[in-house]
Amino acid sequence: MNRKINNLSLPVVSLLVILFPLLLNSYYTMRILSTLGIYLIIAMGLNVLLGFTGLVSIGQAGIFGISAYVCGILMERAGVNFWFAFFFAMAVGLLVGLGLGAITLKLESGYLAITTLGLCLMVKNILQNWDSMTNGFEGVIGIPKPSIFGYVIKSQKAVLVTITIFVVIIFWMLRFFLKSKYGRKLRASRDNEIAASMMGINVVSTRLLAFTIASVTAAIAGWLYAGLYGALFPDFFSMDLSVLFMCIVIVGGQGTIWGPIIGSFVVVYGKELLGSLGEGQMLVYGIILVLLCVVQPSGLAGLFEKGFARLREITLKKGEENAR
Amino acid sequence: MPDKILTVDNISKNFGGVKALSGVSTEIERGTIHSIIGPNGSGKTTLINVITGFYKPESGAILFNGEHMEGLKPHIIARKGIGRTFQNLRLFDSMTAEENIIVAMEKDMKETLWGAFVNSPSIRNIEKSAKEKAHIILKRLEIEDFADRPVAMLPYGTRRLIEIGRALGLNPEILILDEPVAGMNPAESENLMRIIKLLVEEQKITTILIEHDMKVVMNYSDEITVINNGKLIARGVPKDIQSNPVVIQAYLGTGRAGSQGIKEETDASIKN
Known part of the structure; x- marks a missing residue:
């Protein structure tokens, strides 16, 4: 019985989530949720690396940017079809992930943070200054809207539904992946590197896999962003954005399945609320982040888990009392 | 000879x-x-x-x-x-006793990467039989009651046994x-x-x-x-x-x- 419910819950819940945007009317809400969805895709990938493998990447915005520009330029100038550009995004993700990872991950794990930081700074600089290719500060604009079966994905509602579909697909794929032997390998090499290698796990290639998955998800987000938003500007793909992705994962709860989802809502809506503070919001973010790391390292997801466990205890006790 | x-x-x-x-x-x-x-x-x-x-x-x-x-x-x-244990325990503390053992079985689990992403039926079978094998090991070590418990919380002697069980997982x-x-x-x-x-x-x-x-x-x-x-x-x-x-x-x-x-x-x- 229980199993039947579980088997059904995947498609039913997924469908409900995908159809939910159809109930929305506010353009503003749909716009925020679309951006939230793009961030969430990147954060889910980053969670595989940061949360489950214990490695820090400050370069997700860089990978996101490369992929968005590659796909955007191909679609705008070379007339490449949106759906076909997906393969270019995959190629970018794999290339950056495997290439950068292969060089860096043989070193101590801290070097990945520094290398990806470099990548992030470099990408923004190239996007700003390589005028003939990226159009500099003026950006790549007028990327043609994608269409599916003749229907043009143009309205904010259609954009949101498309993004949500990808969020749901990627969520489930990563969830299954993390439950498989590969997920256990990631956690083992995070928990105890020496023991992992003595149990037959190639720690370097395991980390490479995690970094590549984070890169590919960021690249997919870049492709969606380029196609669905239609305009790219270099300043968007900055280090602040990388830090934002890390905030989402850490606030939500690194190494938990639901963490990035909770985190993306809290951080994105929090950013809207704090928007009036201007530069000051980074300060508030910093303080919240430090506090969370000290007081609640497993993030909000961990807090909810504790709460649920507590609630279950209480209801069980009540049940026992009633039985008496 | x-x-x-x-x-x-x-x-x-x-x-x-x-x-x-x-x-x-x-x-x-x-x-x-x-x-x-x-x-x-x-x-x-x-x-x-x-x-x-x-x-x-x-x-x-x-x-x-x-x-x-x-x-x-x-x-x-x-x-x-060649499987081993460590003088100062090195368990995978975020995992349960059972998971610790299954980690070491990895080399015999023929899960494809794509299969892992889509949760293919063969993966589910492999996972199921790995669980059964882990239970046999836990039973041999007389700690099957701890299978689903996070190892970080368990007493020292039990943790030692789990470490041996993990090494046995390597077969x-x-x-x-x-x-x-x-x-x-x-x-x-x-x-x-x-x-x-x-x-x-x-x-x-x-x-x-x-x-x-x-x-x-x-x-x-x-x-x-x-x-x-x-x-x-x-x-x-x-x-x-x-x-x-x-x-x-x-x-x-x-x-x-x-x-x-x-x-x-x-x-x-x-x-x-």
Whole structure:
């Protein structure tokens, strides 16, 4: 019985989530949720690396940017079809992930943070200054809207539904992946590197896999962003954005399945609320982040888990009392 | 004819100027319990770390089933069939007891990467049979009640058993136990050694035991290698080792108070 419910819950819940945007009317809400969805895709990938493998990447915005520009330029100038550009995004993700990872991950794990930081700074600089290719500060604009079966994905509602579909697909794929032997390998090499290698796990290639998955998800987000938003500007793909992705994962709860989802809502809506503070919001973010790391390292997801466990205890006790 | 599963041939290992191992050789017979003993800092754990590939030896050879192991990466040696535990426990603390064991089964789980992403039926079968195998191991170690408990919360003795279970998950030909009964009371250590003895007898797993507890060593070993200051000083059956004057001197030094202690203890344990 229980199993039947579980088997059904995947498609039913997924469908409900995908159809939910159809109930929305506010353009503003749909716009925020679309951006939230793009961030969430990147954060889910980053969670595989940061949360489950214990490695820090400050370069997700860089990978996101490369992929968005590659796909955007191909679609705008070379007339490449949106759906076909997906393969270019995959190629970018794999290339950056495997290439950068292969060089860096043989070193101590801290070097990945520094290398990806470099990548992030470099990408923004190239996007700003390589005028003939990226159009500099003026950006790549007028990327043609994608269409599916003749229907043009143009309205904010259609954009949101498309993004949500990808969020749901990627969520489930990563969830299954993390439950498989590969997920256990990631956690083992995070928990105890020496023991992992003595149990037959190639720690370097395991980390490479995690970094590549984070890169590919960021690249997919870049492709969606380029196609669905239609305009790219270099300043968007900055280090602040990388830090934002890390905030989402850490606030939500690194190494938990639901963490990035909770985190993306809290951080994105929090950013809207704090928007009036201007530069000051980074300060508030910093303080919240430090506090969370000290007081609640497993993030909000961990807090909810504790709460649920507590609630279950209480209801069980009540049940026992009633039985008496 | 005796069958050597592992040959340690003239192994040397330096740390800076310190000679941790100099020219150690020994042989381990298949299907036996072989103890490596020696005073603190004599190089026992270093030898284990060389065998399992954690350290590269400066010279010498390690032959496992006739195949050279020296210089290979730890994960490759592990996959060839050498499992181990650690002196100071190294469990995967975020996982349950069962998961800890399944991690080590990884080499026999033919899950494709794509299958893992889409949760294919074959993956579900592999996961299911891995769980069943892990339960068999947990049952052998008499800790099946702890299967779903996060290991970080479990008592020390249970954690030690889980670590042994994890090494068994590798389905090893050689099981290396680094001070398995350290910190256990006599009843617990007796129980653990009984279980290990059963494993050796029933599954023909060759066991290398590093241990300070002389009672355990003398009672359970088929053969003993003694090292001191990184050098091999004796090798033989327990009876010969405990009456070997070189060994007694290495352990106790000369002229220290109570220098008969170990000999009496081991004598007594043999009589038991």
